[in-house]
Amino acid sequence: MQMKENGVGFDFCAFTDFDNSAEVRLYEIGSYACEPEYSYGPIIRSRGIIHYVLSGKGKLRIGDKTHNIHGNQIFFIPSGVSAYYEADSDDPWVYKWLHIGGTEFLALLTEVGLSENSPVLDVPSPNNRSWDFNSAINEIFENYEREYYCIGKIYEIMDFLRKEYGHIDKASAESQQLQYVRTVIKYIQLKFSEQITMENIAGVCGLNRSYLSRLFHDATGYTIKGYLQTYRMQTAQKMLRESDLSISYIGNAVGYVDIFTFSKAFKKHTGCTPSSYRENGSAALAN
Structure with missing residues (x-):
């Protein structure tokens, strides 16, 4: 507009x-x-x-x-x-x-x-x-x-x-903190289809879970869990729009073990069910 x-x-x-x-x-x-x-x-x-x-x-x-x-x-x-x-x-x-x-x-x-x-x-x-x-x-x-x-x-x-x-000194505290944030983002983008936990993510960075959560939120405005959820839902929306794969398959592909849990999470995130989203596309989000 x-x-x-x-x-x-x-x-x-x-x-x-x-x-x-x-x-x-x-x-x-x-x-x-x-x-x-x-x-x-x-x-x-x-x-x-x-x-x-x-x-x-x-x-x-x-x-x-x-x-x-x-x-x-x-x-x-x-x-x-x-x-x-x-x-x-x-x-x-x-x-x-x-x-x-x-x-x-x-x-x-x-x-x-x-x-x-x-x-x-x-x-x-x-x-x-x-x-x-x-x-x-x-x-x-x-x-x-x-x-x-x-x-x-x-x-x-x-x-x-x-x-x-950008900070040239990669050993500086601020630069190191941003590297941790990027590690979290890249890890989620690679592993989002798996059953990853905060413990997994904190372990990859070698940091305390609460400290890593605070770093990530301060840098991005997201909680780690919120970013993972958003990334999964955006991927699911893209698959629903661009493929005829079953909803159950898409749910599994973005990290949900059963269709009920996926559908519940999808509706909470978008305001409509996966099937409604597929049928109506973005129009379903406006209803």
């Missing part, structure tokens, strides 16, 4: 709702050439949002900290955080925004240092570079109806941010 307004509210907004992947999600994009002193908030969002300031100036306030921001900078507002931002009175900013999420993307933001306490990041100049951050953002906006194309561009942005700002 696309909306445009001139002079009021925003210049462009598209609700993409790309959430097929648990690793990288894109819910909405938009752009706005703000009026002087245009403000938004205080507001608490259920999803993180990134603003890319193309030009002009403004300020962001999170908690008791105010950050002065100018062109060619990113500012990130995490979910669950009260934030207020306002355009400069003389040189109001022009920005693009992306409502974005996913375990890998949120972990990457932690790695490059974007957080509630440090929400601002400079975007390197494209001079003498073979890859341009601004061009990647523009391509997302120009192709916002193409889900896989847009998600692919976000992975390019992630790779760029990691190269520019």
Whole structure:
């Protein structure tokens, strides 16, 4: 769904709702050439949002900290955080925004240092570079109806941010913690069809179960159990949409020993039974 307004509210907004992947999600994009002193908030969002300031100036306030921001900078507002931002009175900013999420993307933001306490990041100049951050953002906006194309561009942005700002010292405590988070994600993606437990996962990382759970939640916003459940359900939905395999087979393929347990978990996650989902597709989720 696309909306445009001139002079009021925003210049462009598209609700993409790309959430097929648990690793990288894109819910909405938009752009706005703000009026002087245009403000938004205080507001608490259920999803993180990134603003890319193309030009002009403004300020962001999170908690008791105010950050002065100018062109060619990113500012990130995490979910669950009260934030207020306002355009400069003389040189109001022009920005693009992306409502974005996913375990890998949120972990990457932690790695490059974007957080509630440090929400601002400079975007390197494209001079003498073979890859341009601004061009990647523009391509997302120009192709916002193409889900896989847009998600692919976000992975390019992630790779760029990691190269520019990622921690080089792999022995550092923060870097090691993020490695544990990625180990959990990769282990689940490999073993989700098996009867894995928290003890299995903690054992792979060699960490205490409660400590690992806290690391994972802080980096991704998911519990480990919640991520495993989400990954299984998304895989099951894809199989129901794209194959004629039996529901019992699909349940077993995503780690459930019997059809009753699978159907109960599926309905709790999606709001409909596997058979209803197969018959009605995404329409079943809206009922």
